[in-house]
Amino acid sequence: MKLLKAEITAFGKWRNQVFDFEQSNQLLYGTNEAGKSTLYQFIQAMLFGFPTKNKRKKDYTPKDGAAFGGKLWLEIPVHGVIVIERFRQQNRGQAKVMLGTQVGDEKLLKKLLSPLNQELFQQVFTFQQEQLTELDALKEEELHDSLISLGISGSTSLFQKKQEYLTQAQRIFKKKGQKLPLNHLLTEWQQLQQQIQRKQEQEAEFSELIRQQQQLEKEYAEIKKLLEKGEGKLSKLRQQQLNLPLYKEWNQLKASWQEPTLTATQKEQLRAVYQHHQQLASQLEEVEQQLEKHSGMDQQSARYYFYLENEEKIKELLEQQVSVHLLSEEKVRLANEYQEKELQLTRMEQQWHWDRKSPPIAVEQDVVDAYIQQMNQIEESRMQGLVRKEMLQEQRNQVENEVNQLEMNHPEMFQKEKAKKTISPIPWLISLIGLIAGLFFSGPLRFIFFILMILGIGGGLYTLFGRNRQSPQNAKEQWQEKLNQLDIYEEKLVQENSQERLLDEQLEKQNEQISAYLKAHRLGKLNDIQLIKENAYQITHYVEMIQVQQRIHKRALAHQTQLDELEADCQFLKEWVPIQDKSLAEKMQLINQFAKEMEQLKFAQSYQQNTLLQQQMNQLRRKQKEVLADQTDLFKATGIAYLSEIPPRLQQEEENQAKQRRIEELSQTIGQLFEEEGTEETLIEQLTAITASQEQLNERKNQLSEKLQRNKLQVETLQADGTLDQLYQLESQQKATLLSLARQWGALEVAAAFLGDLSTELSERQLPQLLKRAGEYLAILTNNRYHQLTLESGVLAVVSQQQSFSLYELSTGTKDQLMMAIRFAYLSLEGDRALSPVIIDDGWLHYDHQRKYCLAKLLYEFSKKYQVICFSSDQEMVSYYQELNQPVIRIGD
Numbered sequence: 001m002k003l004l005k006a007e008i009t010a011f012g013k014w015r016n017q018v019f020d021f022e023q024s025n026q027l028l029y030g031t032n033e034a035g036k037s038t039l040y041q042f043i044q045a046m047l048f049g050f051p052t053k054n055k056r057k058k059d060y061t062p063k064d065g066a067a068f069g070g071k072l073w074l075e076i077p078v079h080g081v082i083v084i085e086r087f088r089q090q091n092r093g094q095a096k097v098m099l100g101t102q103v104g105d106e107k108l109l110k111k112l113l114s115p116l117n118q119e120l121f122q123q124v125f126t127f128q129q130e131q132l133t134e135l136d137a138l139k140e141e142e143l144h145d146s147l148i149s150l151g152i153s154g155s156t157s158l159f160q161k162k163q164e165y166l167t168q169a170q171r172i173f174k175k176k177g178q179k180l181p182l183n184h185l186l187t188e189w190q191q192l193q194q195q196i197q198r199k200q201e202q203e204a205e206f207s208e209l210i211r212q213q214q215q216l217e218k219e220y221a222e223i224k225k226l227l228e229k230g231e232g233k234l235s236k237l238r239q240q241q242l243n244l245p246l247y248k249e250w251n252q253l254k255a256s257w258q259e260p261t262l263t264a265t266q267k268e269q270l271r272a273v274y275q276h277h278q279q280l281a282s283q284l285e286e287v288e289q290q291l292e293k294h295s296g297m298d299q300q301s302a303r304y305y306f307y308l309e310n311e312e313k314i315k316e317l318l319e320q321q322v323s324v325h326l327l328s329e330e331k332v333r334l335a336n337e338y339q340e341k342e343l344q345l346t347r348m349e350q351q352w353h354w355d356r357k358s359p360p361i362a363v364e365q366d367v368v369d370a371y372i373q374q375m376n377q378i379e380e381s382r383m384q385g386l387v388r389k390e391m392l393q394e395q396r397n398q399v400e401n402e403v404n405q406l407e408m409n410h411p412e413m414f415q416k417e418k419a420k421k422t423i424s425p426i427p428w429l430i431s432l433i434g435l436i437a438g439l440f441f442s443g444p445l446r447f448i449f450f451i452l453m454i455l456g457i458g459g460g461l462y463t464l465f466g467r468n469r470q471s472p473q474n475a476k477e478q479w480q481e482k483l484n485q486l487d488i489y490e491e492k493l494v495q496e497n498s499q500e501r502l503l504d505e506q507l508e509k510q511n512e513q514i515s516a517y518l519k520a521h522r523l524g525k526l527n528d529i530q531l532i533k534e535n536a537y538q539i540t541h542y543v544e545m546i547q548v549q550q551r552i553h554k555r556a557l558a559h560q561t562q563l564d565e566l567e568a569d570c571q572f573l574k575e576w577v578p579i580q581d582k583s584l585a586e587k588m589q590l591i592n593q594f595a596k597e598m599e600q601l602k603f604a605q606s607y608q609q610n611t612l613l614q615q616q617m618n619q620l621r622r623k624q625k626e627v628l629a630d631q632t633d634l635f636k637a638t639g640i641a642y643l644s645e646i647p648p649r650l651q652q653e654e655e656n657q658a659k660q661r662r663i664e665e666l667s668q669t670i671g672q673l674f675e676e677e678g679t680e681e682t683l684i685e686q687l688t689a690i691t692a693s694q695e696q697l698n699e700r701k702n703q704l705s706e707k708l709q710r711n712k713l714q715v716e717t718l719q720a721d722g723t724l725d726q727l728y729q730l731e732s733q734q735k736a737t738l739l740s741l742a743r744q745w746g747a748l749e750v751a752a753a754f755l756g757d758l759s760t761e762l763s764e765r766q767l768p769q770l771l772k773r774a775g776e777y778l779a780i781l782t783n784n785r786y787h788q789l790t791l792e793s794g795v796l797a798v799v800s801q802q803q804s805f806s807l808y809e810l811s812t813g814t815k816d817q818l819m820m821a822i823r824f825a826y827l828s829l830e831g832d833r834a835l836s837p838v839i840i841d842d843g844w845l846h847y848d849h850q851r852k853y854c855l856a857k858l859l860y861e862f863s864k865k866y867q868v869i870c871f872s873s874d875q876e877m878v879s880y881y882q883e884l885n886q887p888v889i890r891i892g893d
Contacts (some may be wrong), residue, residue, distance in 0.1 A: 001836050002867045004073035010066035012038035025863030027870045027881045027888045034892025036871040046072035046084050048118040050093045076112055116835040125836040169748035172741055182741045189734055199724045213711045220704045223697055230694045235534040237687050243670045244680055250666040257659045266638055267653060273631050274646040284620040286596050303576050307598035314595050317569055321588045327559050328585060334556045341549040348542050353524035359546055360539050361521040363532055371514055371529050382503045387709035389496045396489035403482045410475040541669055774825035780858045781817040813847055824862055837867035849876060856880035
């Protein structure tokens with residue numbers, strides 16, 4: 001493949017620029033920042049696509065919004081000239097390929113360029129200074145392998161990939177490694193197998209402990225459930241005891257209350273009938289009085305003229321007589337109700353020390369429950385800690401006794417030199433006497449002396465071997481083991497003490513929070529959270545009663561204000577009517593009597609004939625009869641025979657209605673407390689029985705809790721390194737991880753070995769020709785100073801005048817020349833399929849003028865097989881190209 005022309009629409013600094021390329025060798029010269037690297041990036045972008053944006057890479061996107069891209073003309077053997085057009089804004093940056101009349105896309109471009117790809121283009125056909133810098137950092141062996149890789153593949157990728165595999169494998173496992181993942185996992189695997197073996201031996205004991213623990217937990221849960229049920233009953237009984245007076249009142253009201261016999265309509269009708277009849281009776285009485293007094297009255301009295309002047313005002317005042325009666329009755333009722341609430345509030349204030357000016361605030365039930373739960377948890381943790389501490393103390397004391405016993409039985413453990421055994425001669429002396437006597441005596445005496453000899457010999461052997469059967473060394477090891485156990489128990493006791501202090505601090509902090517909460521809610525003697533839970537309803541009831549009492553007081557004040565206003569309205573009559581020091585009802589009666597008298601005078605003044613008064617009286621009596629006749633059905637329905645029965649009947653209904661309101665009020669507060677009837681004696685008996693039962697259950701609960709803690713501590717001791725199921729699961733997880741890491745390590749080792757074998761295979765096939773061609777190119781580059789490359793016993797060397805030099809004996813510039821010679825040698829051997837032009841970007845950093853001239857000569861020779869494009873900002877290189885009659889293209893002018 002050869003480049004023919006590049007047409008840049010917009011790319012980096014370039015705008016609407018055309019570059020024509022020569023078919024062989026050429027130098028594109030420009031100063032720094034002239035756009036040489038931008039042109040190289042354009043060629044690469046046209047061939048392989050626009051690079052993704054990256055903060056670490058230069059972005060060539062035009063800042064002025066111009067069309068990002070352009071065209072590139074290529075010549076490919078067999079296919080001929082093709083044109084690649086690519087713009088970022090069009091078709092998502094995909095290429096448009098024109099091959100004669102055929103138009104294709106990115107797939108066609110990849111097919112035409114294959115097997116050339118971006119990685120091959122960068123590593124094989126592009127020479128950049130960065131590649132030389134990377135080689136300088138390699139060690140001798142790595143540099144050698146890298147150059148061999150260059151020779152057989154055209155790049156260092158084969159060597160780099162092999163080194164990458166080996167490095168990754170060594171990060172996983174080394175034979176003498178300890179902290180590497182696979183080494184560490186193998187060690188953990190061995191330890192886990194030992195733990196599993198120990199755990200299997202303890203399985204029977206562990207299973208029995210688990211069975212006991214499950215049984216204890218089941219019984220503990222049942223006891224706890226019974227306690228909660230008992231607490232509920234106890235709380236309810238205490239509430240019933242506190243509200244017993246209200247309960248008695250409730251029962252009395254229900255016993256005395258009768259079903260209403262009148263509807264609201266009937267009551268209103270009866271009241272209206274009675275008032276109408278009374279008005280007619282009053283009018284009749286007035287007419288009768290007028291008839292008696294119509295003559296002989298002092299029509300000119302001052303009282304009469306006063307009445308005439310204030311007649312309308314007096315009538316308006318008398319119209320309020322019914323309201324006065326109703327207001328007075330309501331005032332009495334409100335006063336009684338107020339006094340009743342006052343008694344209840346006073347009783348609760350005396351009981352709980354509450355202040356009406358700063359009443360208690362209702363508590364949130366969920367907050368109270370949370371505090372109780374936290375307190376119970378802390379108390380339970382403290383109790384469990386005490387049980388554990390007691391068990392640890394027992395175990396510690398037991399081990400300490402064993403240590404003391406060992407120290408008493410084996411004092412030689414603390415002696416620097418081994419104490420010699422003292423052998424008593426007495427047993428041997430007894431055995432000797434028995435032997436001699438047995439030889440001289442016969443019969444039973446001989447038998448006795450022989451027995452004495454055997455006993456003596458046994459005692460002597462005991463003195464030699466029977467004492468101190470346990471060697472001092474074993475005793476000392478056991479003593480040290482016990483001391484270690486003692487240290488462990490001491491450490492656990494320290495931890496338990498620390499945990500106990502922590503729980504005490506938590507309890508103190510919790511109490512402070514509760515105290516602050518109680519203080520904020522002004523609960524007085526309700527200073528216990530459990531007591532608050534049991535009597536929370538009383539707080540709400542107290543606050544509600546205060547509000548009800550305030551409403552009663554407000555209504556009473558309103559009624560009193562109305563009565564005071566009526567009292568004031570009556571004051572203008574005090575000179576004519578004796579109302580001084582009278583109640584408002586008495587005043588209204590006196591005023592009514594005064595009005596009747598004046599009306600009689602007025603009537604007498606207007607009508608002097610008795611006949612007219614008699615007619616009026618008859619008319620009023622007839623109206624009374626008509627009123628009674630019209631309400632016959634009402635009287636029959638209500639069971640009233642006489643008109644005088646209406647007021648007591650209405651009074652009875654009002655009293656029943658007040659009882660009904662009180663019953664409903666008490667039902668809301670205590671109705672749910674007393675679902676069943678009971679007496680004070682019954683309540684006390686039930687309280688005593690349940691309290692005793694709760695005490696027994698609490699005692700049993702504490703016993704079970706202690707047993708549970710002991711059992712739990714034993715289970716935790718056995719589970720300190722995990723349960724058997726957990727260990728099996730951990731074994732399975734570790735095995736999977738171990739196999740995964742082993743497979744990963746093995747794959748990396750195999751891949752590295754394969755690449756090594758592949759490198760060896762390729763080097764054996766291609767290396768002789770490569771070394772010969774590289775030696776020729778190295779001779780050109782070094783002006784025949786080095787003219788040959790050798791590979792003996794796997795070691796690469798250069799030859800100068802029959803003298804060999806290793807790679808690290810070469811200067812940096814010579815190493816660069818050697819690397820370039822090997823790469824050009826590889827490309828030369830692959831010249832039959834020149835996949836891409838050779839592009840060089842200032843690849844002579846360490847070159848002097850002679851080396852630069854030699855490089856120019858090599859490029860001239862090499863361009864006979866390849867198209868060579870050399871980018872440079874070196875003016876000296878321009879002179880060498882011109883001397884060799886090679887084209888120089890200046891850019892950026």
